Amino acid sequence: MMEIAVAVREKIGTGAAKKFRNRGEIPGVIYGKGKPTEHLLINAQEFGRLVMREGTGKLMQIKIQKGKKVEQDHVLIKDLQRHPVKGNILHVDFLRVAMDQPVTVKVPLHLASEERKTRDGAIIEVLLHELEVSCLPTNIPERVQIHTDDLSAGGKIHVKDLKLGEGVQAVTPPEELVVQAVMPAAAVTETVEQPEADAEPEAVAKEKEEEA
Numbered sequence: 373m374m375e376i377a378v379a380v381r382e383k384i385g386t387g388a389a390k391k392f393r394n395r396g397e398i399p400g401v402i403y404g405k406g407k408p409t410e411h412l413l414i415n416a417q418e419f420g421r422l423v424m425r426e427g428t429g430k431l432m433q434i435k436i437q438k439g440k441k442v443e444q445d446h447v448l449i450k451d452l453q454r455h456p457v458k459g460n461i462l463h464v465d466f467l468r469v470a471m472d473q474p475v476t477v478k479v480p481l482h483l484a485s486e487e488r489k490t491r492d493g494a495i496i497e498v499l500l501h502e503l504e505v506s507c508l509p510t511n512i513p514e515r516v517q518i519h520t521d522d523l524s525a526g527g528k529i530h531v532k533d534l535k536l537g538e539g540v541q542a543v544t545p546p547e548e549l550v551v552q553a554v555m556p557a558a559a560v561t562e563t564v565e566q567p568e569a570d571a572e573p574e575a576v577a578k579e580k581e582e583e584a
Contacts, residue, residue, distance in 0.1 A: 373430075373431055373432065373433050374422060374426055374433070375433045375434075375435065376414065376418070376422060376432055376434055377415075377434075377437065378400070378412045378413060378434060378435070378437070379412065379436070379437045380410060380411070380412065380413075380436060381400075381411040382411075384399075389462075389463070393416070393462065396415065397413045397414065398413070398416045398419060398461050398464055399411070399412070399413060399414075399463055400412040400413070400414050400463060400464040400465065400466060401465055402434065402436070402445070402466040402467075402468060403466075403468065404447075404467045404468035404469065405445075405468040405469070405470060407468060412436065416460070416461065419461065419464070423449075423452070423461070428452060429448070429449075429477045429478055429479050429512060430448075431447075431509045431512055432446070432447050432448065432466075433445070433446055433447075434447045434466060445468050446468070446469050446509060447467055447468055447469060448466070448467050448469055448475060448509070449464060449466060449467075450465040450467040451463075451464070451465040452465075469509050470509075471508070471510065472508070474508055475506070475507070475508075475509055476505070476543055477504070477507075478502045478503065478504050478505075479502065479505055479513050479515060479516055480501065480502055480503075481500060481501055481515070481534075482517055482518065483496070484517040484518060484519045484520070484521075485520060487520075490523050490525060490553050491524065492524050493525070494523075494524065494525035494526070494554055494555050495553070495554055495555070495556060496551060496552075497552050497553075498518075498550070499550060500549065500550045500551075503516050503531065503542060504544045505536065505540050505541060505542055505543060505544075506540075506542075507541065508539060511537060511538070511539045511540055513536070513537050516534055518551055519535070520551060520553075523553045524553060525553055525554070525555045526554075526555075527552070528551065529549075529551040530549055530550060531544050531545060531547070531550060532547065533550070534550065
């Protein structure tokens with residue numbers, strides 16, 4: 373299980389948040405389980421590496437430093453705010469979770485095979501990249517595999533067709549399309565119609581008629 377150490381944040385507001393970010397810390401909050409919301413400070417470099425390596429849908433153990441006391445809780449990353457241009461993390465929301473209560477999270481979808489074509493030459497198009505599921509925190513899957521080995525041209529895989537782990541239920545609608553196999557656009561061959569033999573000019577036809 374991932375672990376992250378944080379500190380309690382006393383100062384709040386836009387000005388304070390900017391100062392924290394300038395010195396390499398990310399402001400955040402933790403809430404849930406009927407406990408009061410607390411304001412936190414997270415080491416930006418450490419947290420950034422963790423998110424890059426592990427993603428955002430996994431169960432985490434958070435350690436909150438409160439003076440000489442350390443409180444621990446199980447959390448999920450509920451929301452990340454990033455800079456629209458630089459992409460760095462500006463703020464993070466942690467949700468406290470009870471280990472015996474189901475949670476709703478988004479997990480990545482992943483093609484089980486690297487082959488992006490079916491045996492009959494159709495191209496495999498992935499239309500859904502994340503799946504929302506409900507399960508106990510300890511059962512959160514790292515990813516959901518999409519198996520396309522039996523797919524052929526025109527074939528489709530919907531959410532209801534995915535194989536999920538024990539105790540994991542899809543929240544995303546069952547009929548939502550995940551993958552489809554589409555034949556490449558056929559080359560358009562221009563066919564030039566050959567004109568029929570030219571009819572005799574009207575004058576010639578008239579002349580022949582008069583000679584008859």
